[in-house]
Amino acid sequence: xxxxxxxxxxxxxxLVVDIQERLLPPIAPxxxxxxxxxxxxxxxxxxxxxxxxxxxEQYPKGLGTTEPTVLEGLREVGAVRVEKTEFSxxxxxxxxxxxxxxxxxxVVVCGIEAHVCVLQTVADLQARGHQAFVPMDAVAxxxxxxxxxxxxxxRDVGVVVTNTESVMFHAAQRxxxxxFKRLQALIK
Numbered sequence: 001x002x003x004x005x006x007x008x009x010x011x012x013x014x015l016v017v018d019i020q021e022r023l024l025p026p027i028a029p030x031x032x033x034x035x036x037x038x039x040x041x042x043x044x045x046x047x048x049x050x051x052x053x054x055x056x057e058q059y060p061k062g063l064g065t066t067e068p069t070v071l072e073g074l075r076e077v078g079a080v081r082v083e084k085t086e087f088s089x090x091x092x093x094x095x096x097x098x099x100x101x102x103x104x105x106x107v108v109v110c111g112i113e114a115h116v117c118v119l120q121t122v123a124d125l126q127a128r129g130h131q132a133f134v135p136m137d138a139v140a141x142x143x144x145x146x147x148x149x150x151x152x153x154x155r156d157v158g159v160v161v162t163n164t165e166s167v168m169f170h171a172a173q174r175x176x177x178x179x180f181k182r183l184q185a186l187i188k
Contacts, residue, residue, distance in 0.1 A: 006160075006170045007051075007133055011104045014046040016055040016074065017089060017111030017118050021064035027112065031140040031147070036069060038138030038164040039110050041186050043073035045168045048179045051108075053079035054099050056089050058117060087117050090124035106131050108167055110138035115150030123157045135164040 024032050046053045055074050084092040107130050111118050118139050122132035141147040151161050172180040
């Protein structure tokens with residue numbers, strides 16, 4: 001595969017979609033654990049490689065705010081928040097105005113639900129000429145079946161379905177560097 005299809009410094013952003021407190025309970029605990037671990041690793045990767053970070057909250061008045069451990073990391077990297085009621089971030093007027101013009105060509109997207117908000121967002125990003133990357137261990141839905149279906153539909157529209165470690169190690173490019181060592185420590 002060509003190096004140009006992988007996320008890299010200067011051409012990549014991270015978008016965290018709707019990882020909110022009230023959306024988590026219906027998701028299997030093991031899937032929530034995997035989602036949170038993967039998302040927090042991606043935030044650390046974004047910090048390490050200075051990717052811009054954005055996050056959305058779907059109707060926070062009813063669905064609550066972003067899960068606390070994720071929110072802490074987002075605040076540490078100065079992530080830009082967008083409140084929305086649209087399923088696709090790209091269809092939200094504030095996102096269109098404040099985020100889309102700042103998005104580089106590659107966007108790593110994680111969050112919930114894989115078959116609704118994440119799917120619609122990455123499909124719209126692809127249609128707008130961005131290359132979306134979705135680490136399968138950083139998305140979830142209320143059921144494994146809808147998560148799998150969402151990932152399959154994402155592939156159908158050209159999204160690169162990957163995993164968190166692949167994103168991190170591709171961004172690092174080589175072992176032995178300080179960024180590699182810091183990211184590797186998160187995996188152990």
